[in-house]
Amino acid sequence: MRIDILTLFPEMFAGPLSESMLGRARENGLLDIRLHNIRNWSDNKHNKADDYPFGGGAGLVMMAQPIFDTVEAVDPGHEARRLLLTPRGRLLTTQSARALAACPRLLLLCGHYEGVDERIMTLMDGEVSIGDYILTGGELPAMVLVDCVSRFVPGVLGSGESAEDESFSKSLLEYPQYTRPASFRGQDVPEVLLSGHAANIAAWRQEQALEKTRQNRPELLGTFGKYYENKGK
Numbered sequence: 001m002r003i004d005i006l007t008l009f010p011e012m013f014a015g016p017l018s019e020s021m022l023g024r025a026r027e028n029g030l031l032d033i034r035l036h037n038i039r040n041w042s043d044n045k046h047n048k049a050d051d052y053p054f055g056g057g058a059g060l061v062m063m064a065q066p067i068f069d070t071v072e073a074v075d076p077g078h079e080a081r082r083l084l085l086t087p088r089g090r091l092l093t094t095q096s097a098r099a100l101a102a103c104p105r106l107l108l109l110c111g112h113y114e115g116v117d118e119r120i121m122t123l124m125d126g127e128v129s130i131g132d133y134i135l136t137g138g139e140l141p142a143m144v145l146v147d148c149v150s151r152f153v154p155g156v157l158g159s160g161e162s163a164e165d166e167s168f169s170k171s172l173l174e175y176p177q178y179t180r181p182a183s184f185r186g187q188d189v190p191e192v193l194l195s196g197h198a199a200n201i202a203a204w205r206q207e208q209a210l211e212k213t214r215q216n217r218p219e220l221l222g223t224f225g226k227y228y229e230n231k232g233k
Ligand code: ADE
Pocket: 085, 086, 087, 111, 128, 129, 130, 131, 132, 133, 134, 135, 136, 137, 138, 141
């Protein structure tokens, strides 16, 4: 999968896109991630890429010209699914990440400052938010999107690992995990996990996942949650 990232701050991406799973996926050729500095496409002699908002207001707005030129140079045939990272976008979810992973190409535009000249929306296919909070720019959200989407690209996760078999795919949070030693500073691993009894282990994990979800994210449980709440009555 090819991902082009358009940003004013390409240096921000160095660590997260080079380490661990994403680094390996890039080395293996599963991910072809290309960074583009929007400022390089500015036709202003000082490489200016932002200006004051018409109508007044705080902050600067990213200008249309450098963004149009970057997008047209990077994706002239509009082969990529083009997305603006912005808090006003549609929420990134497991479902939307899975759908994006099926696209052969993505183009991610990192919004900044007080926003982006609205005319660039004629270039874009959609807007994505990673949550109901405001970050200083779209770079961290773009990294989150790349990480989340990459897990659904065949071969990116190690063999035996599945993007599906985890929290949110089944509307439940993850159950607790333990590794050696079986006893650490007076805390023992639950007996059932040492029992080798597969059915009991599966039942314990299901119960723990439900309990964790009820505690931290009860809204995920929906009608299943009502069944669970009533069970104890
Ligand atoms: N830019 C600033 N905040 C953001 C968010 N929550 N999601 C996507 N882009 C953003």
